[in-house]
Amino acid sequence: MSAAKRFASALAGQWGATLYNAVLSTLLSFALGRFLGPEAFGGYSYILTIASLFAILQDGGFSTLIFRETAHPTQGLEHKIPLMRQALGHAALVTLAGALLVLALPLRDKQAMYLALAYYALFSAGNYVSAELKGHGLFEREALWRMCVRTLTCTGVALALCLPSPGPTAIFAGWLAGQAAALALPQAAHARVLPALRIEPSLYRSCGSFLLISAATTIYFKSDIILLTQLGGDQAAVGQYAAAYRLIEAAVLFCTPLTHLFFRKLRVGLNQPAQFRRSLRIMLAVMCALAVSGTALAMWLGPWIIHMAFGERYAHAQTLCLWLLPSLLFILPNGVLTQALVAVGREGYYARVTIATALANVALNVALIPFLGAEGSALATVCTEAVLTAGLAAGLWLGYLKRT
Template sequence: MAGIAETTNQADGRAASGASLGSAMVALTGARLASVAATFLAGVVAARLLDPAALGAGGVGLTLAWAVAIVGNGGLNIAAIYFLGRRPHERSAVVAYVLALAVGAGLVAAVLTGALSPLVGAVVLDTGEPTLFVAAGVLAVATIGYEVAGALLLGLERRHAYVMADVLRSVATLGCTVVVVGLVARTSAGYVLATGLGVAVPAVVALLVVRRVTGSLRPRFDRAFSRDALRLGLAGQVGNVLTFLNLRLDLLLVPALLRLDLAGVYFVATRVAEVVGQASTAASSMLFPHVAAQADHRDTATTERTSRLTLLATFALAVALAVVSPLVLGWFFGPTYRRGTLTLLILLVAMLPLAVARVLSADLKGRGRPGLVSIGTGVGAILTVVADLVLIPLLGIEGAALASVVAYAGTAAVLLGYYRRLTGGRLLALLPSVSDVADVLRLVRGRLGRRRGAVEVESA
C-alpha cells in the first residue's frame, strides 16, 4: 500500500509540475508575443526612418553582435541553469561563480568585436563603418549580460521575473529606437546602438532581482566550478553557435551575394517570421530547467506534452500570420518590403521543424547531453552553408528562405534520433492530437482566469 501511495503521489506531483510548467509557458509565450509587438514596432520605426540599404547594414551589425555574444558567452547560461538545478543548497555560491565568469565573457566579446569588424566590413559591406561596429560591441556585451542574468532567474525559479525582463527588453528597445534613431542618429549604427541599450536595461533589472534573492552580486572566482561550468557550457555552446549559424548566417550571405537593399527586405521578413518562433523559444526556456531538475532522467512525459502544445501554437500563429503577411509588410514597413511576401511565407513553414529542434535541444541539454545538440545543429549548419551558397544565387532571398527549411528540418531529424536513443520515448507522442487543442485552450483560459482573479483582488 505504501508503494502504491508513493507512486500515486509521484504521479500527482508530475501532473502538478506539468500543469505549472504549461501555465508558465503560456505566460511566457503571451509575454513574448506582447514583446514581439514592441519589437515589431521598433522594426517599423527603423524601416520608416532608414532606407533598405541602411537597414541591411544595420542587420549586418546586429548579426555580428549576436554572433560575438554567442561565442563570448561560453555556455554560461547553460551552466547557470544546470548547476542551479543540481545544487539547490549552493545557489548563492553558484551565482557568484557565474558572475565572475560573465565579467570575463564580456571582455572576450569586446575584443572579438574589434577583431572581426575589419573583416566583416571588407567582405560583407565593402566598406569600413567604425561607428556601426562600436555599436555592435555595445550590443554584444549587453546581450551576454542579459542572457546570463536571465539564466540566473530561471535557475533560481523566478519565472515571473524572467517573463517581465523579456517584456522590458522589447519595450526598452522600442523606446531607445524611437529616441536614438528618430532624434539622435538616423543611421544603421544608431539602430544597432538603440538595440544594445534596449537589451542593457532589462539585464540590469534582472541582476537587481538576482541580488534581492541571493543577497549579493559580488563575483567570486572558483577554479573547480569554472572548469566544470566551462566543460558543460562549451559543449552546449558549440551547439548554440551552430544554431546561430542556422538562424543568422543568411543575414550575412544575402548582402554578400546579392545587394544591401535586398538584405534589408530579407531582414524584415526574418524579423516578422520570428513572431511565430516565440512559442518554441518560450517552451525551450522553461523546459530546460524543468528537465535538469527532474529526478528521473528517462521521464519524457513533460517533453512530449511540451512538444505537442508548442507545435500547435506554432502552426496556429504561422497560419494567422500567413493570411495577413502582404498587408503586414506593405502597410507597416512600406511598399518596398512587399517584395518579401513569398520569402516570409517560406520562413513561416520553416518555423515548424525549428520548433521541434528547439524543444528537443532543451530536453537533451536538461539531461546533461549538450554535446548531442551540438552534433545536430552542426548538421544543420553544414546544410545552411551549402543550401545558401546554392540557392541564394539561383533564387535570391526566396532561396535563402528555402535553405532555412532544409537546415531546420535536418537539425530536427538528427535530434529526434538522439532523443529516441537516449530516452526510448515514442516519437509519435511528440506530435499533437485533437485532444491537445482542448489542452491548449484550458491552459489559456486558466491563465486568463488567474489574471482576472488577481485584478479583482487588487481592485477590492
C-alpha cells in the same frame, strides 16, 4: 498552489512578457524599416548579424549552464568562485578581444560595430540574470525583468530615431543605453558583482557543448543574411529578406518561453523515466499543434502584415515570407527536442548534429542563392530545419528513450 496552477501561472507570465516584448520589438522593427529604407535597413541588419554571431562567444554557453545548474546541480561540477562572477568575467574578456579585433580589421562602420559589441556584452549579462531566475523557478519575476529590459532598450532606440538622419551608429547607441539602464534596475542586483578574471577550466568543459550549439544555431539562423550580402550584392534584397524573416522570429519568440518551462520540468523529472516520456509526448504534441496552426495562420496573414507594417517598398518581402514560413513546421518542434536532449545530458550529440546542419545550411545557401536569390536562401532554411528535426529525434530515441 497545485503544480498545474503554478505551471499555468508561470506560463501566463512568460507569454504575457513575450507578447509585450514581441509587440514592442515588431513595432520597432517596422519603424526601423520605414525610417531607414531598404538599403540602410540592410546595412543595419548586416552589422547586427555580424555582432550577434560574436555574441555567442560573449555568452560562452554560460547562460544555459546557469539555467541548468540552478534548476538541478550536476554532481561533480563544483566551482569555488560564484558562477555569475565567472560568467561576467568571460563576457568582459571576450568583448575586449572583439574590440581589438575590430580595431585591427579593415571593417566599415567601425563605430557602429564597437557599440554593437558593447551592447551584446550587456545583453549577455541580462541573459545570465534571466537564466538564474528561471533556474530557481521564478518565471513570473523573470517575465517582469524581460519586460523592463525591452521597454528600456526600445525607448533608447526610439530616441535614437528622433535624431536627424539616424544611422546604424545611433541605433546601436540606443540599444546600448537601454540595456545599461536595465542592468541598473533592482532585479539585476545579483549580477552587479565584480567579474572574475580567472575562469575555472572545468566550467569551459561544461560550456563547450553549449557554446558549439549556440554557434552552430546562430550560423544557420544568420548566415543567410551574410551570404545574401556577399553573393547577391543587393542591399535592398537583404532588407526585403530581413523584413520577411521577422515573421519567423516573432513565432520563435512566442514559443521560446514555453520551451524553457518544458526544459525545467524535464530536468527536474530526469530520474523518473516514465514521467519523462509522458511529459515529452505531451510537449511535442502541443508544439506540433502550434506549428501547424501557426504556419497556416501566418501564411494567410503574413503578406498583409508585411504590407501594412513595412509599406509599399517591401512588396518582394510578401512573397519571400511564403517561402520562409514552412520552416516553422520544423523549428517549433525542434525547440522541444533540443530541450529534451540538454535535459538528459546529451548536449554533446546535440552539438554535433547542430554543427552538421549549420554546415549543410551554408552549403545550400551557397548553391541556391546565385540561382534563386533570396528565395534560394529561404528554401535552404526549410531544408535545414527538416534535417535537424530528423537528427534530433534520432539522437533522443537512440541515446535515451530506447534505453529507459
